[in-house]
Amino acid sequence: MKIGCPREIKNQEHRVGVTPAAAREAVAHGHEVLIETGAGLGAGFADKDYVEAGARIAPDAATVFAEAELIVKVKEPQPEERRMLRKGQVLFTYLHLAPDPEQTRDLMASGVTAIAYETVTDAHGGLPLLAPMSEVAGRLAPQMGAWALQKANGGRGVLLGGVPGVGPAQVVVIGGGVVGTNAARVAAGMGAQVTVLDRSIPRLRHLDEAFRGHFATRYASRAATEELVAQADMVIGAVLVPGAAAPKLVSRAQLAGMKPGAAIVDVAIDQGGCFETSRPTTHDDPIYVVDGIVHYCVANMPGATPRTSTIALGNATLPFMLALADKGWRKACQDDPHLLNGLNVHAGKLTSRPVAEAQGLEA
Ligand code: NAD
Structure with missing residues (x-):
C-alpha cells in the first residue's frame, strides 16, 4: 500500500x-x-x-x-x-x-x-493513542511549574527539591491518572514532597502499591483538596471525567488561602480546566497571575517537545x-x-x- x-x-x-x-x-x-x-x-x-x-x-x-x-x-x-x-x-x-x-x-x-x-481503545479500557501525549504533558508539568515558581515569573522563588538544610517544595497533583502519575513521579524525582489526590479508590490503591515511599495519596474530598491546596507551592490539575468538561475543583476564593506566589499548572485546560481561574494560554505566552498565584495553562503541552x-x-x-x-x-x-x-x-x-x-x- x-x-x-x-x-x-x-x-x-x-x-x-x-x-x-x-x-x-x-x-x-x-x-x-x-x-x-x-x-x-x-x-x-x-x-x-x-x-x-x-x-x-x-x-x-x-x-x-x-x-x-x-x-x-x-x-x-x-x-x-x-x-x-x-x-x-x-x-x-x-x-x-x-x-x-x-x-x-x-x-x-x-x-x-x-x-x-x-x-x-485498548483491552484495559484505556486510549492507547492519547496516553503517550498524557505521559508527555504529565512529565512536563512539574518542569513548567518549577519555572513558573521562579521569582522572575511572579513565583514564590522556591526550588522544588530544596537544598541541604532547606526543605523541599510541596506539590499537590489533583487526579492520579496517566497525567497525574507521570507528574507525581517527575516532581518526586526532582525532590519535591508530593501528594496525589484522586476520587477513585482502586486508582489510589494502585498508586499506593506502586509508589509508596515516593509520593503520598489522599482521597479527593473537598476538605482534603482545600487543605492540601492551601499548603502547596505547586498544584497540578490532571483530572478527567471522560466526555465531560473538567470539574472546577479550586475556586477563585481559595486562591486567597494559598501561599503567595504558588504555581498552578492546569493540564486539564484542554477540557476547560479544573481551576475556576484557568484560561487557555499558548507556548508563546504561557503564564499569567491571578490574586498572586501564577497560572500555567497551555492547552497543547506536548507541542513544547x-x-x-x-x-x-x-x-x-x-x-x-x-x-x-x-x-x-x-x-x-x-x-x-x-x-x-x-x-x-x-x-x-x-x-x-x-x-x-x-x-x-x-x-
Ligand atoms: P486519566 O483518565 O488517565 O486520569 C484522570 C484521573 O482523574 C482519573 O484517575 C480520575 O479518577 C481522576 N478524577 C476524575 N474526577 C476527579 C475529581 N473530581 N477529583 C480527583 N480526581 C478525579 O486522564 P489523563 O490522560 O491523565 O488526562 C488528564 C487531563 O489532562 C485530561 O483533561 C486530558 O485531556 C488532559 N491533557 C492535557 C494535555 C495538555 O497539553 N494540556 C495533554 C494531555 C492530556
Whole structure:
C-alpha cells in the first residue's frame, strides 16, 4: 500500500505523523512511503533520514494527498487539506470531531474513511493513542511549574527539591491518572514532597502499591483538596471525567488561602480546566497571575517537545498503521475491535456514536 505523510500545517504544530523508524518498518512490510519534503524538520528529522529509511520525498502536500491510499498525520486535516481528501482513501490522525461540525461535514462529503487516534481503545479500557501525549504533558508539568515558581515569573522563588538544610517544595497533583502519575513521579524525582489526590479508590490503591515511599495519596474530598491546596507551592490539575468538561475543583476564593506566589499548572485546560481561574494560554505566552498565584495553562503541552512527542506517538500508532496497510482498513477493523472504535467517518456516513450524539446527528 502507498502510505503518505504530509507536513503539518496547523499553527505551532511541529510534530509529524510518520517517523523515519516507522517508515522503515512500513517499507520492510513491503509498503511504499511518501513523505512531504520538510515534514519531519520540526521534530528533528531531515528528508535524508526518511530516504535512508527507504521512503520517497514528495515535493508538496498535493502530491502526497493525490498518491497515498493511507494518509497518516498528527492533527485534524485543515480546510485546505480536507479539499484534497478523496473517496476510497484512509485517513489516520487525531480528529476530535465532537466539537467540530464543519470538519465532520467536510470529511463526510469527501468520501474518505477516517480513523481517529483519540477513539482507538485498548483491552484495559484505556486510549492507547492519547496516553503517550498524557505521559508527555504529565512529565512536563512539574518542569513548567518549577519555572513558573521562579521569582522572575511572579513565583514564590522556591526550588522544588530544596537544598541541604532547606526543605523541599510541596506539590499537590489533583487526579492520579496517566497525567497525574507521570507528574507525581517527575516532581518526586526532582525532590519535591508530593501528594496525589484522586476520587477513585482502586486508582489510589494502585498508586499506593506502586509508589509508596515516593509520593503520598489522599482521597479527593473537598476538605482534603482545600487543605492540601492551601499548603502547596505547586498544584497540578490532571483530572478527567471522560466526555465531560473538567470539574472546577479550586475556586477563585481559595486562591486567597494559598501561599503567595504558588504555581498552578492546569493540564486539564484542554477540557476547560479544573481551576475556576484557568484560561487557555499558548507556548508563546504561557503564564499569567491571578490574586498572586501564577497560572500555567497551555492547552497543547506536548507541542513544547515535538521530538519526544513525535517519537512517542509514532511508537503507539505504528502497529495500527501497519495493520491498516497490511490488511486494508476493513479487515484490520474486523480483526481488531479496538481499531474499529477509531472509525469515525466512512463513505459519507458518521460511524462514531459519541461524535453523533455530541452533534445531534445519527451514527
Ligand atoms: P486519566 O483518565 O488517565 O486520569 C484522570 C484521573 O482523574 C482519573 O484517575 C480520575 O479518577 C481522576 N478524577 C476524575 N474526577 C476527579 C475529581 N473530581 N477529583 C480527583 N480526581 C478525579 O486522564 P489523563 O490522560 O491523565 O488526562 C488528564 C487531563 O489532562 C485530561 O483533561 C486530558 O485531556 C488532559 N491533557 C492535557 C494535555 C495538555 O497539553 N494540556 C495533554 C494531555 C492530556
